Amino acid sequence: MDSTSSVRRGSRDRNPRGQGERLRADIVTAALRMLDELADDEALSxxxxxxxxxxxxxxxxxHFADRDALVLAAIRRxxxxxxxxxxxxxxxxxDPVQLLRARTVLLGTWAHRHPGLYKVLHESTLNRRTDMSFKNELxxxxxxxxxxxMDAGLxxxxxxxxxxxxxxxxxxxxVSMRVNQPDLPWPPLEEQVDRFLVKLVGVRMA
Known part of the structure; x- marks a missing residue:
């Protein structure tokens, strides 16, 4: 998953009439790329x-009344x-256990690839100013x-x-510590996730 790579830098052709949604999507994609670089929504203009x-x-x-509206649209995407x-x-x-493990590991590896977006998604002040209940679905x-x-007896x-x-x-x-303190002697993420699943969920890892 990478939401940040589909808009080229520099000038662009004017969108034909009726393609406002395409322009809006391009703006959100550019904002995502910049937020990943800035790691701070308030640094975006x-x-x-x-x-x-x-x-x-x-x-x-x-398309966007202010910066918060644009950042919120980017976070939703x-x-x-x-x-x-x-x-x-x-x-x-x-296997329900492997399914849970795969989901959990992916979230960690995504944050490693996109530390700036992770900080904006979970640590920005916008989280305290705006309703982000859509994040509950995850x-x-x-x-x-x-x-x-549990239902499978695992x-x-x-x-x-x-x-x-x-x-x-x-x-x-x-994840937050890995993003903010990358020089610590971190074990492989997969090993740490396995320990979390064993100790907190109670599963047995093969």
Whole structure:
């Protein structure tokens, strides 16, 4: 999954009439690429995004009232792409434990590839100023994956939502530390995820 690579830098041809949605998508893609580089939504400017796309700043304001509106649209796109990616990762196995593991590892590896987007998605002040309940869907799918492990007798019966909170806290903790303290002697992410799944979910790893 990579939401940041489909808009070329520099000038662009004017969109034909009726292709406003294409321009809006191009603006969001450029914003995603810049946010990944900046790792700070407040460092983003609409004028800079306009230059990146190769359009006048007024064209950006037609689609987005302010910076927060653009960043929110970018985060929504990022979240939707992550949902698709984790579902694809989990679809590679019929084993509920391996499905849960694949989803969890993918989230960690994505954050490693896109540390700037991870910080904006989870650590930006926009999270405290704006409703981002759409991010709950990823947690709900993790809860469903944990519940499948329990239903299959591969994890102790427990409240799946509570176990999800514990697992998310552990995964986000290690991901955030890896992003912000990359020089620590980190073990392979897969090994750490396996320990989380064993200790927090109660599964047995093959």
């Amino acid at each position: 609409l004028r800079a995004v306009a230059r990146e796309v190769g359009i006048a700043a007024t064209s950006v304001y037609i 990022c979240n939707d792409d992550l949902l698709r990616a984790v579902d694809e990762a989990g679809a590679a196995s019929d 947690a709900e799918r993790t809860t469903a994956a944990i519940q499948r492990c 994890a102790p019966i427990d409240d799946a939502a509570t176990v999800t909170f514990d697992l998310r806290a552990a995964v986000h903790g290690t």
